[in-house]
Amino acid sequence: MTIHELTIHQLHDLLAKKEVTAREVTEALYNRIRVVEGQVQAYLMLTEEEAYRQADAVDQKIRRGEAIGELEGIPIGLKDILCTEGIQTTCGSKILKGYIPFYDATVIKKLKEKGTIFLGKLNMDEFAMGSSTENSGFQITRNPWDLKCIPGGSSGGSAAAVAADECIAAVGTDTGGSIRQPASCCGVVGLKPTYGRVSRYGLIAFASSLDQVGPITKDVEDCAILLGGISGFDPMDSTSVNIEVPDYKSFLIKNIKGIRIGIPKEYFIEGMDEDVEKSVQGAIDLLSQSGAEIRSISLPHTPYAVAVYYILCTAEASSNLARYDGVKYGFRSNHYDDLLEMYSRTRAEGFGKEVKRRIILGTYVLSAGYYDAYYRKASQVRTLMREDFRKAFEEVEVIVTPTAPTPAFQIGEKVEDPLQMYLSDILTIPVNLAGIPALSLPCGFSRKGLPIGLQIMGKHFDEGTVLRVAYTFEQSTDYHLKKPPIT
Amino acid sequence: MKMDIEKVARLARINLSEEEKKTFGNQLEQILLHMEQLNRLDTSGVEPTSHAIPVVNVFREDEVRSSTPREKILNTSPAQEEGHFKVPRIIE
Numbered sequence: 001m002t003i004h005e006l007t008i009h010q011l012h013d014l015l016a017k018k019e020v021t022a023r024e025v026t027e028a029l030y031n032r033i034r035v036v037e038g039q040v041q042a043y044l045m046l047t048e049e050e051a052y053r054q055a056d057a058v059d060q061k062i063r064r065g066e067a068i069g070e071l072e073g074i075p076i077g078l079k080d081i082l083c084t085e086g087i088q089t090t091c092g093s094k095i096l097k098g099y100i101p102f103y104d105a106t107v108i109k110k111l112k113e114k115g116t117i118f119l120g121k122l123n124m125d126e127f128a129m130g131s132s133t134e135n136s137g138f139q140i141t142r143n144p145w146d147l148k149c150i151p152g153g154s155s156g157g158s159a160a161a162v163a164a165d166e167c168i169a170a171v172g173t174d175t176g177g178s179i180r181q182p183a184s185c186c187g188v189v190g191l192k193p194t195y196g197r198v199s200r201y202g203l204i205a206f207a208s209s210l211d212q213v214g215p216i217t218k219d220v221e222d223c224a225i226l227l228g229g230i231s232g233f234d235p236m237d238s239t240s241v242n243i244e245v246p247d248y249k250s251f252l253i254k255n256i257k258g259i260r261i262g263i264p265k266e267y268f269i270e271g272m273d274e275d276v277e278k279s280v281q282g283a284i285d286l287l288s289q290s291g292a293e294i295r296s297i298s299l300p301h302t303p304y305a306v307a308v309y310y311i312l313c314t315a316e317a318s319s320n321l322a323r324y325d326g327v328k329y330g331f332r333s334n335h336y337d338d339l340l341e342m343y344s345r346t347r348a349e350g351f352g353k354e355v356k357r358r359i360i361l362g363t364y365v366l367s368a369g370y371y372d373a374y375y376r377k378a379s380q381v382r383t384l385m386r387e388d389f390r391k392a393f394e395e396v397e398v399i400v401t402p403t404a405p406t407p408a409f410q411i412g413e414k415v416e417d418p419l420q421m422y423l424s425d426i427l428t429i430p431v432n433l434a435g436i437p438a439l440s441l442p443c444g445f446s447r448k449g450l451p452i453g454l455q456i457m458g459k460h461f462d463e464g465t466v467l468r469v470a471y472t473f474e475q476s477t478d479y480h481l482k483k484p485p486i487t
Numbered sequence: 488m489k490m491d492i493e494k495v496a497r498l499a500r501i502n503l504s505e506e507e508k509k510t511f512g513n514q515l516e517q518i519l520l521h522m523e524q525l526n527r528l529d530t531s532g533v534e535p536t537s538h539a540i541p542v543v544n545v546f547r548e549d550e551v552r553s554s555t556p557r558e559k560i561l562n563t564s565p566a567q568e569e570g571h572f573k574v575p576r577i578i579e
Binding site (some may be wrong): 099100101102103194195196209235238239241301303304306307308310311318322325326327328329330331332336337338339340341342343344345347348351353356357359360361363364367374376377378379380381382383384386418419422432433434435436460 | 490492495496497498499500501502503504507511514515517518521522524525526528530533534535536537538539540542545547555559560562563564565566572574575576577
């Protein structure tokens with residue numbers, strides 16, 4: 001087996017047994033990147049010098065005979081939304097071109113301390129606003145399974161890079177599905193942890209009450225390992241929650257006998273792709289045969305999710321993105337006479353279409369006279385949606401649904417129709433509104449050979465049971481072992 | 488509901504082109520129409536949720552710590568002078 005195709009746990013064994021060095025592993029990944037990156041275009045920047053320095057430090061430690069941790073010497077990719085000290089961080093936006101943070105995000109700091117190697121920064125929709133990565137201010141990332149298709153978004157670069165073996169794993173972020181939907185489109189595993197599980201310090205904010213950092217990996221075991229590596233309370237993030245981080249690997253048990261799984265009827269919506277419905281039904285049957293108890297449940301406010309989400313997230317974005325004014329960071333327009341013009345020209349030239357659209361919408365729903373009709377109303381319906389989940393979780397331990405209503409769509413297909421693009425998030429959004437954890441893993445392929453994702457949602461801070469169900473499903477199937485046709 | 492896009496763009500400090508005003512105007516109208524379905528729900532007496540995991544009164548110990556040096560912060564700025572962010576003249 002070639003090095004770049006390996007998982008975190010496989011590589012860790014080889015490194016610990018001294019069968020391969022971290023430098024060799026890093027070289028193998030950069031070689032792979034050179035071969036396929038021209039087609040995929042997942043990376044915005046490679047950080048080779050720093051990566052080899054990190055690799056050599058791990059190799060020295062191994063040579064000294066010291067034991068290494070599971071993430072030590074493992075080359076991963078980072079979504080370009082996470083601040084990296086001394087390394088340009090753009091958030092996919094021209095307005096942050098040239099911005100070099102003077103500090104590391106907590107997630108980056110934790111991974112550095114664990115000896116993880118960073119290969120580079122991955123493409124994304126500008127400020128994580130999008131479901132296709134077509135809103136990147138820099139380049140279009142392509143789906144390794146079909147280069148005419150989108151990789152999903154906003155963590156499209158991260159999911160595509162993992163699928164194309166351009167990194168062993170990646171870190172993404174998820175505000176309304178931005179980890180799970182690209183994982184589904186690219187046939188990899190992606191987890192959005194419970195809100196508060198992972199620190200948001202140094203994560204460039206889009207919608208602060210919804211944003212969460214999480215792993216994108218080749219299998220469920222890697223997901224558990226990387227989740228353990230980034231989780232935990234952080235005094236620098238006042239919304240991070242001080243609950244002990246369990247050993248997530250202890251939940252990797254191939255046994256779900258007696259586990260109650262809810263299937264919400266509202267998630268099997270009109271317009272759902274036939275292949276998706278068939279694969280997900282097959283997955284539910286398999287879970288049932290594995291001993292789980294399948295129950296039909298109802299989450300009655302699901303049809304309102306898109307409306308609630310796009311009011312709240314644009315409102316939060318309009319406030320969060322006010323800081324990009326040409327004064328403190330990155331880009332400033334050259335065309336202005338006074339301060340006000342400097343602001344509005346800088347923002348006109350620095351932001352892309354979708355970001356402008358969302359800032360305008362968010363400003364509108366918060367403006368005098370409209371606040372109650374939109375923002376307050378949406379916040380109230382959010383309460384009703386949380387209640388839906390609370391009631392459902394009295395009956396069941398996890399909830400299983402499709403991750404997205406369709407497999408990856410074609411590049412350009414929805415770019416002129418933002419409402420259609422927003423509606424493609426309908427099955428992932430409710431999870432963020434409720435703050436619960438959810439994972440997507442491969443559960444089949446469409447007739448055209450595109451991956452299909454299964455979403456597993458859990459109770460607040462119960463990532464463990466989600467991982468257990470996912471692991472049991474994965475170990476009974478071989479979808480995760482299939483590789484895209486890219487060479 | 489009809490949005491006065493020029494006014495909103497002014498509030499948001501974004502200079503929109505004529506073409507953007509037109510396309511955004513149409514697209515946002517459609518999106519707002521979709522959002523109006525929320526009015527079908529009776530939410531009287533429902534508490535709004537602003538954070539899914541309620542946390543209140545987050546305090547830390549009042550300890551003296553070093554802060555980020557001013558130079559480091561200014562270095563990310565497109566224009567600086569004598570230890571300050573530099574912007575066009577504000578007061579005549």
